[in-house]
Every structure is written in structure tokens, then in C-alpha cells.
Amino acid sequence: MGFFGAIARHFDTFAGYASIRAIESPSELDDQQWLTYWVLYSLITLFELSFYKVLAWIPIWPYVKLVLSFWLVLPMFNGAAYIYENYVRKLASKYHPSSSLTLEQKQVFRKMNPAARAGVERYIAKYGHESFERVIKAAEMEAKKQKGLSKGADR
Secondary structure, eight states: OTHHHHHHHHHHHHHHHHHHHHHHSSOSHHHHHHHHHHHHHHHHHHHHHHTHHHHTTOTTHHHHHHHHHHHHHOTTTOHHHHHIIIIIHHHHHHHSOOOOOOHHHHHHHHHSOHHHHHHHHHHHHHHOHHHHHHHHHHHHHHHHHHHHHHHHHHO
16 A cells, blocks of 8 residues: 555554543543544444455455545544534434533533542432532532631631
């Protein structure tokens, strides 16, 4: 494959580097893009391993895979995000409805350490979102009381 083979062999290096940058960035959009890319890449690899005898007879398969990988990865196409938005999200919502958490709650949830997050998830699974909301409201009211008491003591 020559030039294209060299690009294809080192293409994962770019995808890995971009994935690390996405993890370190505060934006969730690039996380979604790269997580979706790696899932789709895994499916392509599984397909390739399962049908290698058939694909060996298709001389353009390596080029098709290279073009598909470019389409999934390159920012000008954002193919992985397209696949996620138009297919995966619709399919996943049939089997797993999205959570009732607001964007603010999701952001706070992500900042928690894994042990605390697991505890909150267990609590919500056992008692429900409404019960968790009541706990949060009670904690907020208590914090306001404490804040008011500390301001009164300062005067």
C-alpha cells in the first residue's frame, strides 16, 4: 500500500493522542467523539477478524477501511459524532432512557470521586431520584442556616 499503508499504520497514534487531549479538555463533545470512535473502531476490527477470509478476496478493503477511519476521525467530518447522534443515541434511548439529571447535576456528578459517585448511584437506585432531591434540598437548607449563623456571629 506504500504511502497509504504508512498513514494507516500510524493513524492510531493520532487517534490515541487526540483521545488523551479530549480526556484532559473540559469539553464533553470531544470525549463523546473519541469514545464513539474507539467503539466503532473496535467493531470494525471485530468485523475484520470475523470475516478475514472474505475480506482477503476484496482488494479494496484496506482502502475502504482507511477512508472510513479518516471519516470517523477527522474534525472536518466528525463521522464518529455523526454516527453517535443519528444512530447510537436513538438505539440506546430505546433500551436505556436518559437520566432525569439536569446538566448542572451531571457536571457535579462528574466531579465526584468514584467512590462517592458509586454511593450516590446506589442510593438513587435504591430510593429513587425524588428521594435524592429531597436529601440535596435538605443539605442546601442546612448549609444556608449554617452560613446565616456564621454571618450573625461575625457581627
